[in-house]
Amino acid sequence: MKPVRLPASATLALPRWGLIALCLLYILPGLVRRDPWKTDDAAGFGIMWTMARGALEDWLSPNIVGMPMPHEGPLAFWIGAVFIRLFGWIMGDAFAARISTLIFFLIGALSVWYAAYLLGRRSEVQPLRLAFGGQPEAKDYGRTLADGALLIYLASLGLLLRSHETTADALHISLIAFALYAAIRLFDASAWRSALVLGVTLGLMTLTRGWIVPTALLAALAILAVVRNKSLLVPLALATLPATLAVSAIWPVANHYFLPPDLSPTDEWLLWNKHQFGSMSWESTYYLLKNAIWFSWPAWPFAGWAVYAWRKQYTALHIVLPCTFLASFILLVLCNPHAGEENLLPLLPPLAILAAFGLPTMKRGAINAVDWFAVMTLTSCAAFIWIGWIAKQTGWPAQIAKNAFKLAPGFKPEFNLMALLIAAAATIGWVMLVLWRVSRQPSVLWRAVVLSSGGVILCWLLLMTLWLPWLNYGKSYAGVAQQMVKKLPATSSYCVESNVGPSQRASFAYFGNVQFAEGNERNCRFALSQDSVKNKNAARNLKQFEGKWELLWEGRRPSDRDERFRLYKRMN
Template identity: 55%
Template sequence: MKPVRLPAAATLALPRWAIYALFLLYILPGLIGREPWKSDDAASFGIMWTMAQGGLQDWLWPNIAGLPMPDEGPLAFWLGAACIKLFSWLLGDVLAARVSTIFVFLLGVLSLWYVTFALGRRQDAQPLKLAFGGQPAPDDFGRTLADAASLIYLGCLGLLVQSHVTTAEPLQVALLSLLLYRSVRYMELPSLRNAALIGLALGLMVLARGWLAPAFLLLALFLCAQFLAMPARRTLRDLAVAAAVGALATLPWLLPAVLSHGGAQLAAWMQWNYAQISLPSLQSLAYFLRVGVWFFWPAWPFAAWAVYAWRRQTRVLHIVVPVTFASMAALLALFHPAPEQGQLLLLLPPLAIMAAFGLLTMKRGAINAIDWFSVMVLTLCAAILWVFWSAMLTGWPAKAAHNALKLVPGFTPEFHTPAVLVAFCATVGWFLLVHWRLSRQPAVLWRAVVLSSGGLILVWVLAMTLFLPAANYSKSYATVARQAAAALPAGVGCVETNVAPAQRAAFVYFGKLPFGKPGVDCPLLLLQDNIRIEDSQELAPQYRAPHWEQIWDGRRASDRQERFRLYRRVQ
């Protein structure tokens, strides 16, 4: 027997304008006004900017001002470079590149909405008919589940930062949501057309971040078909078609890239793919459990409950598909030799779908407990942010001001009216949302997660408005890059360097330093080192005096260890 009894009153969907406004309110803060920081985000922007400023060779094999970046794939960088080409005249290069981030986010969250809607309106997912009628219509039920899955997805802590960067991981997880949608359509109507569309999604994933994850997900598709008792021979034929279409989708990049660069770049890309998998270890398991507890919150408790509540329905599509995909994504994370948060992103879409079906059977007491937890914790976080921002400006409370400013030594806080106004409006909106939820006690299904999503958005908006100048000061290389550019002698040919990709991107964009390709001897040298380590231990012999003469040194004011030094070659 199905574990769900639900009246039609519980399936009122969110207004379309409200859910789209929520999507934009989630994704826009953190994109506007934020400089490229010292992370993979800056390196990815450097690749996009190099493509936009360069020629065909730069588009075929990603690089940062001549430094090859054979990892992952070019698709995310193509999107960012195309947006720079189209919108930089209006938005500037940095914000124009992040237009692609908005498109990627919307692709992911809308695909998630539609796949949950498709699963929710199926007959095997419908709640039991009530004795006197009044159960929801299939489409209304599907829309409510889709709204709930979207809210859970937005409320996941692990998605928050990752969805606002220009790296390939957000594109990969968005394409996974698209693959889930195409997979459900194929399970409902097996055909070569649907198999080909699955293959297209897989090919795009290869172009985004390599072939390993698509290979595992293709296996997950076959397992889904077997769990649902679909004919194995036809399934293998269709998945072979999908694999062939996916391979064909990569040829417009791989074929000209290999013909123009030979096999070296392809070999490096393949080596990166092979390096993404190894035998599971205690380190990867400990990382998965330790980080996953908060990374997948609040999806994982609801998802776990869904598996338990629907345990007697072993061959229903809305449980088999997300459980199989989540299990395969978990295996990918556990088999990774160097665990990182980007590997965990692939679990979020299937967990959000499972969590939406878990909401159906949650008791009112559990839902109220989650609401109160969200209200107390997230309101406290928002209050702490306001207190620390006020302390930075006024110096009171003194201890809070000291603790905040010691993280950004040398930073001078200023009052920015537009940012404070946005933060104030978001705070007022949060209290109105809490008042609506606690006073009206709505019966709608998504009531259990609206506060979790809304509170997380509030905290993110406050962080990306009140504290954005301090974060830019702490994490951006713009100032030190311009200082290095001012110290360059006139008529310099090229600059040799050992800086990391993120720093290289910042120096070439903000300082316009003419870096040479690796292995090329240049008259100038920019070194990145640690101020606490002696040169005799850190610097290679060819970079020491008397071969080089130092003409400039500098560092970010917020970093006490990292240092940059500019040298001129001694003839």
């Protein structure tokens, strides 16, 4: 027997404008006025920026002003570079690159919504018919479940920062969500067109972040087809697989024909892919258990309950297909020797969709517990953000202000009226949402997650309005790059040898227009060294630069007590 018994009143869908507003409130803060930060964000932007300013070789061989970056794949950076070329002259290169991030997020959000909607309309998912009627229509029920899946997706803590960065991860997770949608269409209607779309998606996924995940998904779907419907093996073999291979081959083939063999990144890219899969280890298992709990909150409790509640209908597509994706990704995390949050990102779309089917069966007490946890935790977080901002502006409370300035020495607070008004309006909206949830006690299914998603959006919006200048000061290399460039010639007729990392190289090139040496060039007038403040023997770090050098400048980001940069000039 189906575990769901609902009246039609429980399936009132969120208005379209409400969903759109939530998505925009989620993604737009953090794209505007934010510098590329000291993370993969700056490195990804550096690749896009280099492509946009470079020649065909830069597009085919991803690099950061001469530093090869053959890992992952070029697709996300191609798209970002196109937007820099189109709009960089109007809105600045950094913001233009983030238009691609906005599009990636919308693709992922729409894919999650439509995937849950298709599964929610299926006959085996529908609630039991009530004795006197009044059960929801299939479309209304599907739309309500889709709303719930999208809210859970937005509330996922692991998605928050990654979805705002100019990296391949932002596109990768969206393509995974779209691949799940395409797989649902294939298993639902056995259409060759859906098989072809799935193949193209897997191919684009390969160009985004390698072939390990697409290969695992294709193998998992083939196994599922054997179990559910063997006839699906034909479109998978004759449409999905060829389309995947054809799209995946675009970049390697272009490298073969347009780049010299010694400049082609294909071999290093294939080697990087190979190193993403190995044998299971205790370290990878421990990493998954330690981080997946917070990374996928609040999706995993609802998803776990959905699997339990629908255990007697475990062969139903709305359970078995997301679980197939989920099992594939968990296996890849366990077999990946390199721990990282980017390995956990693929878990979020199938978890969000699976979690949506746990909403109709959860007890009221469990739903209230999740809601109160969200209210208490996220309200406290928002209150701390406000108190911290007041402390930075006024000096009270003194201890909080002292701690804030201690983490960012030399920071000078700035007042932005527009940011304050936006933050105040978002806070008032949060209070009204909590009051509506507490006083009305609505019966709609998505009530269990609307506070979680609303609270996450509030906290992120407050950080990206009230605290953005402080965060830019601490996480951006703009200040230190502008200090160093004063010691360099005003012309571009020089080059700088360097050992700095990808994020630092991209930031110094973008903010300071530093002319870094390309390839193995070793006759530059200047050298930029990156080391630790704890390193007492700076001369040892100079051994990698041939010749004798004179120290011109030394500096670091005020918020980083360990990292140090030194600029040297060659002594003739």
